[in-house]
Amino acid sequence: MFSPFPYNPGLHSWGNAVKIGVLTGGGDCPGVNAVLRAIVRKAEKGGDLVLGFRNGWKGLVDGMAEPLTASSVSGVLPRGGTLLGASRGNPFRDPQDAAKCENNFRHYGLDGLIAVGGEDALAVARQFHQRGLPVVVVPETADSDLAGTDQAFGFDAAVGVAVEAIDRLHTTAENHGRVIVVEVMGRDSGWVAAVSSIAGGADYCLVPEKPFDIEDVCSAVRRRKGRGRNFSIIVAAEGARPRGGPDRGGPEGIGAWVAREIEQRTGCEARAVVLGHVQRGGAPTAFDRLAATRCGLRAVDLVRQKRFGRMVALSGLRVVDAPLPAPAPGDRALDMELYRDAEIFFG
DSSP, X not given: OOOSSOOOGGGSOOTTSOEEEEEEOSSOOTTHHHHHHHHHHHHHHTTOEEEEESTTHHHHHHTOEEEEOTTTTXXXXXXXXXXXXXXXXXXXXXXXXXXXHHHHHHHTTOSEEXXXXXXXXXXXXXXHHHTTOOEEXXXXXXXXXXXXSSOOTTHHHHHHHHHHHHHHHHHHHHHHTOEEEEEESOSSOOHHHHHHHHHHTOSEEEOTTSOBOHHXXXXXXXXXXXXXXXXXXXXXXXXXXXXXXXXXXXXXXXXXXXXXXXXXXXXXXXXXXXXXXXXXXXOOOHHHHHHHHHHHHHHHHHXXXXXXXXXXXXXXXXXXXXXXXXXXXXXXXXXXXXXXXHHTTOX
């Protein structure tokens, strides 16, 4: 358990051990606690020490830290969220905050910092690396939108939640003869939508990478109705965009916009279900636990080897590392071959 006071390095003897700082930034994601557990357990096995900073980069700004031990991470493997807390704060929005981070890094005598997070955390880590701070990144994202890694832990859990929801909604859609639009994660990437559409047996899929014609969606609904299938399941990524329509469905959201348009154009009763944060909450899957654990172990190796400015990544089923990727929109866009597979089942 964390004390309510900042950790004072002057009151503790660190000796000659490697001193590793760790923080978790961005949105929560199943598997983050598994990363922390792996970092602490591997560090302790080698006689090294881990200092956890609370609430993402804010903890490094404010100097809110506490040593993490095997006792600290006991029992966290199946838990969602992060025992350190997270935030989306960016210390570079205020030059004084960035300076505080660097000062606290030196104040605590750290040899390296492991930042666990998504694109926002990665961008901050990249800037600190350019300023000479020894940083390693463990990427996490439930919607698989990070460049430099084939997949990140959290995605498998998010898809599992979406598929379970689709399975359940099939029942009520069929019983009541309704069209149900399931809005899933994916502001800029359609990975969750496409994978859950195929695995859940959806009848149409809308993704950010391919603006859609709402009339094509309605035609698919009509075709199914003509075959005696008076219900449909439409999966829509939250960032899907209709051609000639409001960006991302306007203030009501894309799921509600599509459902309303379908009802008005086809006469079929339609409903929207927004899965929202439920997709990134709860326990990590077995795959995510394994991937997160192995990524945490590799991150400790990188700190010990002083190979900074690196990101742990998955290449197929292998855990590798690569330079921190520069911002490049579209690098983790959906593989359209996968989307073409989903299209086979439209309507």
